[in-house]
Amino acid sequence: METTIEAVSPVRWTSADLESLPENNGVRYEIIGGELFMANQPHWYHQNTCNLIGTHLTIWSLSTGSGSVVQVPGVIFDDENDVIPDVVWVSSERLEVLLDEAGHLRGAPELVVEALSPGVKNERRDRKFKLELYSLRGVQEYWLANWRLKTIEVYRREGGRLQLVGIWQGKDELTSPLLPGFRVEVSRFFA
Secondary structure, eight states: OOOEEEOOSSOOOOHHHHTTSOSSSSEEEEEETTEEEEEEOOOHHHHHHHHHHHHHHHHHHHHHTOEEEEESOOEEEETTEEEOOSEEEEEHHHHHHHBOTTSOBOSOOSEEEEEOOSSHHHHHIIIIIIHHHHHHHTOSEEEEEETTTTEEEEEEEETTEEEEEEEEETTOEEEOTTSTTOEEEGGGGGO
């Protein structure tokens, strides 16, 4: 079972602080609003869901030539907001602007996908803290994949904020105005 630990001290973490943390210990570190979040390696089905979503997005991207899909990229919004989403899609035009010399995105990709990990703290991180961060920073669409329930919650930018527009499951066909021509039966993400 995956666990996440949140900082309880008033310490404000920055991207530079991440360099002092141990490497290769199976822990993923993220900073949201100066708070440190740590998570163990994800469950097999979590990773499989991300892989399948990434595969479908990649097939669409290659057929349209409109952008790129990457799993677990570094997205550094600023020194106090340094995250590792599960999957992102970024248009070719935006990628040229956002990619820094170290190969990290320095701004919002158009689409961010997070697969929910078990546990109250993990769900709070993805449903509250990351949703707020992505909303404030200009992400156009945010998908929350729940591999246990086999659902996709879709949030789209409406009125300047990411708003829940629906929950897709089973044979529901997921499309997006952000990705013209993209369509996939949701069950294919959870094979």
